[in-house]
Amino acid sequence: MSESDTIAAISTPSGEGGIGIVRVSGPESFQLAKRIFVPHKGIKDNYPLSHHLYHGHIRNEQSEIVDEALVSFMRAPHTYTCEDTVEVNCHSGIFTLRLILALILKLGARLAEPGEFTKRAFLNGRIDLSQAESVLKIIRARSEEGVKIAARNVMGCLKVEVDNIRSEMLDVMAQIEALLEYPEDIDQEGSINLNIMTKINRVIQMLYQLLQGAERASAYQDGIDTAIIGKPNAGKSSLLNALLRQQRAIVHEIPGTTRDLLEGYLYIEGYPIRIMDTAGIRNTVDPVEQEGINRSKGAAERAKLILVVIDGSTSWSDEDEALLQMIRDDQASIIVLNKADLPQLVSDEFLANRFGDKKIIRTALVNNQGINQLEEEIIRLLDQHLGHGGENYAMIGLRHEEIVRETLKSMERSAVASQPLELVSLGLHEAWRKLGEITGEIATDELLDRIFSQFCLGK
Ligand SMILES: Nc1nc2c(ncn2[C@@H]2O[C@H](COP(=O)(O)OP(=O)(O)OP(=O)(O)O)[C@@H](O)[C@H]2O)c(=O)[nH]1
Numbered sequence: 001m002s003e004s005d006t007i008a009a010i011s012t013p014s015g016e017g018g019i020g021i022v023r024v025s026g027p028e029s030f031q032l033a034k035r036i037f038v039p040h041k042g043i044k045d046n047y048p049l050s051h052h053l054y055h056g057h058i059r060n061e062q063s064e065i066v067d068e069a070l071v072s073f074m075r076a077p078h079t080y081t082c083e084d085t086v087e088v089n090c091h092s093g094i095f096t097l098r099l100i101l102a103l104i105l106k107l108g109a110r111l112a113e114p115g116e117f118t119k120r121a122f123l124n125g126r127i128d129l130s131q132a133e134s135v136l137k138i139i140r141a142r143s144e145e146g147v148k149i150a151a152r153n154v155m156g157c158l159k160v161e162v163d164n165i166r167s168e169m170l171d172v173m174a175q176i177e178a179l180l181e182y183p184e185d186i187d188q189e190g191s192i193n194l195n196i197m198t199k200i201n202r203v204i205q206m207l208y209q210l211l212q213g214a215e216r217a218s219a220y221q222d223g224i225d226t227a228i229i230g231k232p233n234a235g236k237s238s239l240l241n242a243l244l245r246q247q248r249a250i251v252h253e254i255p256g257t258t259r260d261l262l263e264g265y266l267y268i269e270g271y272p273i274r275i276m277d278t279a280g281i282r283n284t285v286d287p288v289e290q291e292g293i294n295r296s297k298g299a300a301e302r303a304k305l306i307l308v309v310i311d312g313s314t315s316w317s318d319e320d321e322a323l324l325q326m327i328r329d330d331q332a333s334i335i336v337l338n339k340a341d342l343p344q345l346v347s348d349e350f351l352a353n354r355f356g357d358k359k360i361i362r363t364a365l366v367n368n369q370g371i372n373q374l375e376e377e378i379i380r381l382l383d384q385h386l387g388h389g390g391e392n393y394a395m396i397g398l399r400h401e402e403i404v405r406e407t408l409k410s411m412e413r414s415a416v417a418s419q420p421l422e423l424v425s426l427g428l429h430e431a432w433r434k435l436g437e438i439t440g441e442i443a444t445d446e447l448l449d450r451i452f453s454q455f456c457l458g459k
């Protein structure tokens with residue numbers, strides 16, 4: 001794809017709406033827009049003024065009015081892409097938008113690829129790669145907090161931290177270069193200067209701090225995968241419905257009612273929770289039910305939080321025990337002891353023995369009892385699991401996390417004082433290059449394509 005041509009796309013979602021926007025960027029954008037737009041107040045000498053909004057009509061080749069529009073002309077470099085940009089604000093019917101886009105394309109613009117406007121902002125140096133990715137994170141955020149984290153990154157807070165760390169690395173690298181050039185400065189034992197090791201360790205600490213915010217940020221941005229698991233008929237679908245406050249899943253007395261995974265979103269104290277109802281887990285010969293059970297197990301494996309529903313009105317079984325074995329140490333879990341309105345066959349004594357201090361939430365989901373306590377426990381657990389964030393988390397996305405972990409590996413290889421300085425320096429160089437992938441200072445075309453292809457058209 002060439003970066004010097006003029007591109008255009010519809011930037012607003014398809015469907016009916018108050019206003020739709022067609023965006024054009026590139027050297028020809030003013031020319032093209034002037035050929036289809038006629039301003040109401042007539043064309044004056046200074047038309048079009050940059051960063052002004054003009055009211056008028058879009059007309060086709062036959063001079064027929066296509067729509068009434070507000071058009072802004074924005075001169076480079078103070079634009080989203082750093083190129084001349086025009087935005088046509090028109091009525092948001094899909095045919096209107098398509099007609100206007102078609103007129104612009106016919107005059108010579110090329111249809112933009114997904115994310116191409118943002119890619120140009122990156123290639124033209126207005127934003128770094130972490131900022132570009134944050135634009136996508138804002139669009140896709142699953143909670144208000146997720147938007148705030150992404151917005152901080154769009155302003156460049158991750159870039160600032162990364163630049164800071166890389167500049168510390170450069171300092172140490174320069175110091176080592178000097179020592180290698182003037183070996184007489186190295187201590188008598190030839191051991192590495194203590195000062196260098198102290199600096200390397202400080203960089204390692206900074207990298208760990210970056211990682212700390214990652215899990216919390218990703219929970220707010222992507223949602224917390226939560227699986228409801230339990231024996232057939234325990235009340236899993238009743239729990240999903242109670243939490244979502246809607247009759248989302250079929251609830252029935254026949255065990256094995258739910259076959260497929262069913263998901264819903266809910267927000268508890270700002271935590272975006274992606275909750276999954278699953279098929280009851282038991283031994284079965286029915287192939288369809290077995291497929292459902294496999295999916296339940298998959299959902300449980302991927303979940304960060306597991307709600308285990310146990311039917312307190314039936315005796316504790318091997319099936320209940322097997323469910324608990326599925327939970328890993330890194331997963332948060334809550335035991336929901338349901339059907340508290342019926343005579344209980346699982347005794348308090350048994351529960352105390354089996355679960356010790358772990359909090360058990362008793363519910364009677366037929367009449368929504370216990371839901372508030374369950375929600376409180378979910379918040380408490382997530383707060384505990386994800387740590388209190390404060391303002392100090394810039395990290396977003398798995399890509400960054402992987403890069404920081406790789407960088408740490410190289411840094412930790414460098415942090416061995418007993419090795420030759422050349423090896424220390426090698427590790428530092430690797431680390432410095434790796435970390436540059438976050439901001440895109442070191443970025444291959446393949447990486448850029450991978451990132452920008454996730455964007456929607458028109459962004
Ligand atoms: N008495 C009583 N019945 C309940 C309670 N919760 C659910 N039930 C009933 O138990 C039956 C099973 O409920 P579901 O929510 O469908 O259970 P499930 O775990 O989704 O079942 P499967 O999808 O078959 O695995 C239904 O008849 C519910 O009305 C409860 O707290 N008390």
Ligand SMILES: [Mg+2]
Nearest residue numbers: 236237257258
């Ligand atoms: Mg069910």
